[in-house]
Amino acid sequence: MKIAEFNVRCYVCWKQFLIPCLSEFSYGEFLFVNYKTRKFRYFNYFENENIEKIVTAKLNSDSTFENENNYKKRDIRLKLIAKLSDGExxxxxxxxxxxxxxxxxxxxxxxxxxxxxxxxxxxKITNKKSMVETINELSL
Ligand SMILES: [Zn+2]
Structure with a gap:
């Protein structure tokens, strides 16, 4: 996946570094990072219907998420996706x-x-398990 990369500067220590950025029109697309390796990964809801189903089922079945606002729910969804994904x-x-x-x-x-x-x-690991098993094991 080709993604635009930008130079930014840290406001704390002033180091310059590169970050990938999606365009503001990229609906349903998100970037993830592993800070140990500084590798980035791309995620798109439209290519991962199975994962979306699992995350939605988890949100709907867990009463602790019930009263969160939509921004918080979006963040919870992304954290759950990270838990389901391979790698850290x-x-x-x-x-x-x-x-x-x-x-x-x-x-x-x-x-x-x-x-x-x-x-x-x-x-890969999530896709080997049944949806019920995955939802039961999934937690933040
Ligand atoms: Zn810094």
Missing amino acids: FEPIFSNVKCPRCKIGFHSMPNNRSGMTNIEKLTF
């Missing part, structure tokens, strides 16, 4: 953490450097 990935909510000081507070991604190729988030 976490959703990127706004800022990517700096590789030096590990704080996520950087400049706006308005300085494009080029395109980067990002692999899709995979769910």
Whole structure:
């Protein structure tokens, strides 16, 4: 998946680093990151109907999520997707953490450097299990 990459600067330690960014019109698409390897992954709801079904079923069956607002629910969905995925990935909510000081507070991604190729988030382990089993085991 080709995704635009931008130069940003950390507001805390001033290190410059590259981050991938989806366009603001990318409905249903999200980026995930593994901070140990600094690898990024791409996720699209439309290509992962099975995962969407699992996450929706989990949200609907767990009363602790009942009273959350829609923004919070979106974040919970992404965290659940990360749990279901292969590898140690976490959703990127706004800022990517700096590789030096590990704080996520950087400049706006308005300085494009080029395109980067990002692999899709995979769910090999989840896909081997039944949906009921997956929902029962899933927690934040
Ligand atoms: Zn920094």
